[in-house]
Amino acid sequence: MRSPISSLERSAPQFTIGSIALAVVTLACLYLHAHFAATAFAYLLVVLLFSLMGSFIASSALCIVAIAALAYYFAPPAFSLRIDDPQDLPVVVAFFIASIVGAHLIGKLRQEREAARVVAAKLQRSAADLEDREKRWRAIFEHNPAMYFMVDEAGIVLNVNTLGATQLGYPRTELIGRSVLDVFLEEDRAFVRECVRTCLEDVGQTRTWDVQKVRKDGSVLWVRENAKAMLWGDEQPIVLIACEDITERRRTELALLRSEAHLAQAQELSHTGSFSWNSATGEAFWSRETFRIFQLDPETVPPGPQLVVERTHPDDRASVKEIIDRAMRDPSDFEHEYRLLLPDGSVKHIHAQARATRTASGEVEFVGAATDVTAARRAEQQLRRSEAYLAEAQHLTHTGSWSWDVHALDFIYRSAEVDRLFGFNPQEPVSIDTIRSRIHPEDLPLLQQVQRQAIEHDEERFEYDFRILLPDGGIRRIHSVAHVAVGSDGNVSELIGTHMDVTEQHAARDRLENTLGALRESEQRFRDYAETASDWLWETGPDHQVTHLSEHTSAAGILATGLMGLLRWDIACDVEEEPEKWRQHRATLEAHLPFRDLVYRTVSRTGSPIYVRTSGKPFFDGKGNFLGYRGVSTDITATIRADQAEQELRKAQAELAHVTRVTTLGELTTSIAHEINQPLAAIISNADACLGWMGREAPNLPAARSSVEWIIEDAIRASEVIRRVRALAKKGEIEMVPLDINEVVKDVIALVTRELVSHRVTLRTELTAGLPMILGDRIQLQQVIINLVMNGIEAMDAVTDRTRELLIQSSKDDVGHVQLAVTDCGVGIAENDADRVLDPFFTTKSNGLGMGLSICRSIMEAHGGRLSMVHKNAPGATFQFALPLHKEAVS
Template identity: 85%
Template sequence: MHNQISNFKRSATQFAFGSITLAVVTLASFYLQTHFAAMALVYLLVILLFSLIGSSVASYALSVLAVAALAYCFAPPAFSLRIDDPQALPVVVAFLTVSIVGTHLIGRVRQEREAAHEAAAQLRRGAADLKDREKRWHAIFEHNPAMYFMLDEAGTVLNVNTFGATQLGYARDELIGQSVLGIFLKEDRAFVHKCVRTCLENIGQSRTWDVQKIRKDGSVLWVRENAKAMLWADDQPIVLIACEDVTERKRTELALQRSEAHLAQAQELSHTGSFGWNVATGEVFWSKENFRIFQLDPQTAPGPELVVERTHPDDKASVQEIIDRAMRDPRDFEHEYRLLLPDGSVKHIHARVRATRTATGDIEFVGAATDITAARQVEQQLRRSEAYLAEAQRLSHTGSWSWDLYSLDFVYRSAEVDRLFGFEPQETVSIETIRSRVHPDDLPRLQEVQRQAIEGKEERFEYDFRILLADGGIRRIHSVAHVVVGSDGNVRELIGTHMDVTEQYAARERLENTLAALRESEQRFRDYAETASDWLWETGPDHQVTHLSEHTSAAGILATGLIGLPRWDIACDVEEEPEKWRQHRATLEAHLPFRDLVYRTVNRMRSPIYVRTSGKPFFDLNGNFLGYRGVSTDITALIRGDQTEQELRKAQAELAHVTRVTTLGELTTSIAHEINQPLAAIISNADACLGWMGRQTPDLSAARCSVEWIIEDAIRASEVIRRIRALAKKGEIEMVPLDINDVVKDVIALVARELVNHRVTLKTKLTEALPAILGDRIQLQQVIINLVMNGIEAMDAVTDRTRELVIQSSEDGTGYVQVTVTDCGVGIAEDDTDRVLDPFFTTKSSGLGMGLSICRSIVEAHAGRLSVVRKQGPGASFRFDLPLHKELVP
């Protein structure tokens, strides 16, 4: 109705404006004297114009009005509705027809345009509304405080809201396109896959389950998932899952379960059962531990009468009275009674009950029943122990106490403490009276203990003090105490014991006197043990022998014959070695210990023996010198062994000298050649010198050169003779730093002619700048000459290959210099390899078998080793290793 009225008003308004417009046009036409047909066209344009912007009803009304104005004003006769002109009537009819049809068509077009505009506007409003709703639903999906997942049939994540991804620690892009099983525990994935398959098999039905999900950081949260499968736009099934975080709920449930389990375990461990009793309804609850305490089957219906039935006959009346009173007057109560169990055992029960009201106003008793049988047994044992302790303290004269460090009074003291101070156990004694019994000289020590305990400097104290008894006697007390720390962290008390050690103190004085003599005896035998012995001896302050052990008989010495003699009267070498004995006497006079004094004496058979002795002075408790104690050893065999070894070394040196001389004899040809060469050169150069001098004008320059050549050749001959004399010389071993390469070169100069005579090619591989060794040049030359000559002889029978001898020197990196002599001769049989260095072993028909043995002795005397080196191919290889000179090693 409102719209109709509004349309009518709008049409009336348009008609009014249109009428005014027609009137204005009509007046203008009168003024311009417009023709009838032209006026009809103008009216038509006005009507059509208004039909475009106005309503159809107003346009129709304007058409009728325009026809009337046209017939009245412009069709003859003027100012009359009658039309006399036959040509004007068709114009009026045509005008009316065109205006109505045009108005109708324009109205239709305008309506269709308005309908189109309205449809477009509705479409825009619908699109905006759809976009707005999509935005709202997207916001709801994204920011809803729940996790949403959209999955395809394979379980791949098609979409996930931001909240869900954030809850799991991921970005949305990290989850979309991935299998949803990746965010579940491995053991739960099969379960989740089964749940998803069930949803897909039941389109449209919801399914709920609880499961754990894994966050990106590895932590786990519990979720409750509500899933439903539905068909997507392309009829493809998808699964929508809404996940609710129930971690806290699960934790609460688990905590509750653990709490219940812990409570059950706590009840079992503490032997405490819980129960509830609703007086009005008669409903009774017992915990599992309560059934165990009463030794009843948990299926048994519990009740107050069952408690009375299990109660010990002597306690039934009191238990029944407690139950009856609780029913009459519901108040908290506490009771202790005994149970008599079917197996005849007795249990002590302590029950505590609290009266409460339920939500319905009923009275309910909630309580706990504790099996205190063990506590009662311990209490009985404790009473017995207290009695035993009191008796033990009386027998051992030991009292226990506890002292408050701030109130300066005893918190507790046993009866024995009073007895130690000379009071009767029932006697009332003040702290001042007890303190007056402490010896005045010992009070500062007790006060110092209190101060140190308060300051926390020590936790345990052990001290002695004296008690002055009423009869004038003194009782000695040994006290042991430790601190007790209060809840505030400060030391509150000292707990300790007082022990009467008066008898022990007296016994200790007697014991100390006894121990003095024992210490002296122990010291004597300790000295004997420190010097370890063949026989033990002791001298007085005048250094005369006062004691000899029986071990002297092993050396053939009669102990009784030496008592009272000083050591220098027993020795036989005092005149031979006066300096040694002078120093020994000075040591004795200085009361200093001495070690390893060696002297010669005779045994009971008057045969010479050697003795090594060591001793140390001993003193009394006041530091007075009492003499010496020590040990002596018969080292005659050792001395004679050393002498034998020296003689053996001398014999070896003699043999080595003979061998060198023999070798020189074998090298006679080479030596003669080495000497003849420089002698022949000297003769030639001397003749030349005479020739230069005998000229009419002497050629002094050429003569000088000849003389210089003579000198050089003489030096060469002298050097050869020096080497020969050195090898032939019989002298002491001279250990000096040597370059082993120089020793090798000296040998090569001596054997050069032998190498030529036996058609042997010599190759040397000498490592430059080798570290020095410590050795005797002549003996080492002998070793190398022997090895070279053996190699030359070993190649005499070789005709099918070059006779080649190789001498090498090197450092092995372990502190040794190596020299190797290798030939390509007949070699050494496998069976002879281990014996070739032994004395008197030889493969030569005319050999003595001592050459290589002597070489080995020489090398070993230089702390080295000589060995046969296994080699590939024919021939043999010998190598000796010598240690570097330590003083020259960086």
């Protein structure tokens, strides 16, 4: 309602003034006797002029008033609103339309001008506001307590605020235009480049990362960077990076981590673990040391009171449950001790102490510590045991302990052994005068002098000898050691000491002197042993130069004086041959870390190469300053040469195995020739047949095609025989691959079939299907099986009273290994030879070398298997071997 009322309020003045103007025009026109059309034009001008004041309502009202004035004063008949002249009516209509349309157009124009003025004012205000905002954001960019970088997609700095440049020690102009990667560590630049690339791939998405920046002076600070990619005015992407200095935070985090590590180390050293337990929620926390004490894995076992009960010794479990239940009913501090029964059967004594606290939510939480006091309890048991042992030891060593009151001149305490030393029964009361009567009269003044000196506090420790006169007339020599005890008043109150029977020591002194001479001779003998050993000690300084060597390095052919001041890599001769080994060794030395078993080659005084194994450990002074290394070196030349000889031996064994395979091939020549000739003969027959089919007047192409297919099959069969022979004859490295033992057996059968036929031997196989894969060298396993088959064939040459049958069986043994057995029905192995049949150079053949089975055993051992002979009651012999499964078959 406010808008129409406001419009009427603005229209009233316009209508009033317009009406006055129309009245004035009317009077003027009446006075001048103006024509009807001229008067209408004058009225139109008045209406249009007043329409500029802004109210269409007022203009419309003035138009109506003007029409009434025209009709009343100027249209005949005068002074009447009726218009009789038809020529005047179009003028009135034209006047009305022109005034209304003109007023409307002028109003629209005025409104548009007003709107344009308002828009211009708004634009002016927006421009001022934008300029003010730009100044404000520029001030924020420049003076914000954070580093701001603006970089393009190539990583070039477009802008940087003053704080960012100042923090890095640069002027702004020096950073703008440079690559932003220049202010990062070399090893972090790839990471930063990847972060910027990620921001550019997802425009508008904020990314955050922590990284180190390098100041101009080379110092480093940690920053947390928040980056966002956005499109610039020309639609080019830029990355705005805000950097927060978190150097102190990182230092605090590192200090916290170090503190946690120190706490964990302290707990480990003190065998004390911490824990917390919320009795309301059941939530619990154990430190790593607590898990270690309970021998539990923190990654898999959740902590809690129930876990404590489960680990508690059965005898203590009821008391532990009672304490836990009482803590849940009445939240108060508790302290108790119990035993743990660990899975390995060992027992630990635990002292637990907890304090009840309130959390922020008002819940009760127990915070405490569990200490492994096993050592203390054992020490207490040991102490009680030691007290008994001490009494027994005093009796056995004839040593008594005592305490003497220097003022009352009487014993405060004396052990039972003291009475025994003086020849009294410990169970009978003895007066001090009676005891004095047993001391040799010549020694009483010495004891009195000791008491006097103790009172005067001339000395704090006394050591003296005296004699005791025994009732049987014997003399007992006593060695006494005592020290003064000072009371709270600063005066000596008592003497505490021991009496030791040294009668036997005095008697043995002469024997001791003789023994010392023998001991010196023994010490020199062991010194000679140490100096002639192959190990020698060495020491280097902080610059890693040799500063000390044992004098007996000459045993290894090394002159100690010639190595002083040299570096280890100056002594070695294999630095250029093994640079990586020496680089790692030098890095270990620079890091001041211990090293073990570094092996290098050097030369002796005579120029011959020797091999040295050395180990060392850094040592430091009291302030932690590095002083050098100390260690021990050993001449391992003999060991290295033995390893080299063993490698040569293995090479010779491989050569011998190859020779054996070739020899076996020679023995199988007839079989191999038969296996090749058979498919070759078939090829010739099929080729002749093919020519016959093709030579007919009407060639029989299907039959000829079948002949060609048979030729191809026979050629492949011959090729397979040649491939197997070449593989056996080939000399190469062992190739361990997954194998099916049944397939290996089938390859062997193809090679020995002719030998079986020529020796009239029947082959029977019992190959278990579905055996798991083994890992082995196909050629070497074929060699073993061929050797066992050929031995079985030869063992049955003399058999005439029964069928010559050879049995090959494959199966799994009791431990899951793949097992292969070759059984013949020949003459067998004599009982005396059974234990030696696998030894090198042992043979039962007249023309054998005795190496076949020995080589087979070596091949089996190299495969992790075992070759053995099975004793049987029936005629013949059985040799079998077992091989472990391939790891994939096991899994």
